[in-house]
Amino acid sequence: MSSQDSVDKPMATDLPDPFIFTGETPLFALIIGIDKYKHNEHNITAHDGIRTHFDNLQGCVADAADIKEFLVQTLKVPAPEDDTVETFDGPNTYIVELLDGKATRGKILEAFQSLIKKTTIGHENPILIYFAGHGGEADAPDWWPGYKGFKIQMRLPYDFDPRSNTDRDSQGILDWELGYWLTELGKKNQDNITVILDSCHSSSGTRRNTVARGIKLEPGYKIHPSALSEEVDFSSLPEAGGRSTKPAKGHEHDGLASHVLLAACSKNNVSYESDHNGKSRGHFTVGLTGILRDVWQDYEKEVTYENLIRRIPDLQWSQQPECEGRYNSRILFTTMEHPVTRTTSSESDISKKIRQRFITDNKLKIIPGDIQLDDDLKRRCKLTLGQEDRPTLVYVDCETGTRVPLSLGPVPFDIKHINPILKRTATFFEALGDSNESDWTKESITIEQMELENRPPSTGGRPPVLTPKSCSRNLMDGNGVFHIPVDIPDKDGGRVSTKYGFKITSTYTKPLYAWIFCFNMSDLGIGTIHQPSVSKGQGDPCLSASNGILTIGYGTGGGTAREYFLRRDVDVDICYLKLFLSEIYEDLFHFGKGPFGRVMGAAPEQFANRSTIIVPIIQERK
DSSP: OOOGGGSOOOBGGGSOSSOOOOSSSOOEEEEEEOOOOTTTTSEEEOTTSOEEEOOOOSSHHHHHHHHHHIIIIISOOOOOSSTTOOSSOSTTOOEEEEEGGGOOHHHHHHHHHHHHHOTTOOTTOOEEEEEESOEEEEEOOTTSTTOTTOEEEEEOOTTOOSSOOOOGGGSOEEHHHHHHHHHHHHHHHTTOEEEEEEOOSOOOOOBTTBEESBOOOOTTOOOOGGGSOTTOOOSOOSOOOOSSEEEOTTOTTOGGGSOEEEESSOTTSOOEEEEETTEEEEHHHHHHHHHHHHHHHTTOSSOBHHHHHHHSOOOGGGOOOEEESTTTTBBTTSSOBOOOOOOOSSOOHHHHHHHHHHEETTEEOOOOEEEOOOHHHHTTEEEEEEESSSEEEEEEETTTOOEEEEOOOSOOSSHHHHHHHHHHHHHHHHHHHOOOOOHHHHHHEEEEEEEEEEEOOSSTTOOOEEEEOTTOOOOBOTTSOEEEEESOBOTTSSBOOOEEEEEEEEOOSSOBEEEEEEEETTTTEEEEEEOOOEESSSOOOSBOTTTEEEEESSTTSOOOOEEEOOOTTOSEEEEEEEEEEESSOOOOGGGOOOSTTSOOOOOOOOOTTEEEEEEEEEEEEO
16 A cells, blocks of 8 residues: 655765754755834734834844855855846745845745755755744635634735735735745745744844734734635645555645754743844844754754754743654755664563564474564454465454454565564554543544535635535544545546545543544555644643644644555555544654564553544545
């Protein structure tokens, strides 16, 4: 069962030690810094009813200059030939810097488009997008389906007008639109993109000589359709996942599957600037560039994005930087994953049972029959070993009777090659068997999966957006199993391509963090469907208290719409959706590292306030 996610990425250990980005593959950067705003003289009404001023900022241009200095002096990226360069059209243009009056909405989007079209950018070229300036947040527009009740964030260009208006050039750059251009860039660049945002979505006013990099828009502020470029297609949003499901065709690089985001603060937090050695600077950028210079000065190897965000010094006023993205364990500015290791003091019972069916006295010895797994799994599943032309492991779901042959892969049948595969098989089932479903989970968590459809916005000329079908129902049966029909014939003799999304609802009294994995039985791969952002502190929960909703594949929750498919030699397959829910943030990134045959992390340790939910997804050919 193949998918985009099954392509092996090079690991850091494949390269000379120590490894660090050296600039041999040229980096391209779009740097934006805005202190002075065209319409800052207009007063706006804050949510608390107090008239507040749309302040100019003082440290964003200096922050942008610091980022450029790091790129030019430390990473040896060629400097711009002159300060008038506004696009990447020139053959020797590696850095475009848009400051103050040059950072209009039109020029920012034009620079993005020229970056996408630049023919000298290849799959391995790192790309950096940096923005320092004001951010804002407004209610999702009524004319865009599926977003009622959601907030939409935006970056504010130089010519943004905080009053509702119909002028395209006076609109903010919505995160929708930013995500679209990053997705288009990812299709060309293969996701080696770093985005740094030193801004926030709202202002708490000034605090002891500090200024917030965000404004509160008036409660009645309306996002006009002119805020969206005609070519923007928002038919899905971030991330990708497992093997028996795959990102919907054309959306493999959507959202956070195309880039890593380093944000100055969490969603409900504030990004500040204040005096730093006699010059106003953003707290986040100062801390970030300091760590970056240390990494390259000391020639530190294998520093990842998540390492970087955790090493930033504690910032004033509880400002909590975050790192988001499917590839936040990559080494900075590369496509190299940090190597994952798994250490155990002794061989597990599952590993022993599986190996004993294959190997006795260090010789291959095939013993057909059932392999009973441990207590967490035996009520749910078993492995059966049979010998035909070569040994075949068959996974059997005891509750549904579903049988799935497990491919051992195209490897020589000898101890040297079979032994590590059997160990990884054991690791997979240990991870699946880790179960701790609490009573509060059963009572307060609802999981739904439904078909999605493209629904056009109410304004003409706009591309469709993915939303649940109007007649769609939850595909879970009364026994807690999802049933998915696959390869349904269409009227033209082809096959129907159906997209699916998930909705997780929590009525639990406390906010929750959610990791969601897909365990695929036919290739023993563990894919990440959803993960929380990495933060200096606890960061933003995925599900708010009492009435939290997380959508995957549509809406604003993050996650790519899914498609299901079957190998030609099977008519039924099964995978498991596994949710880890906890009141505190846990780092489970290395829990699943990809398809059968690659190193996987150990099953995470148990915590008293964590609960897990396992949901079977059965796919059947129709």
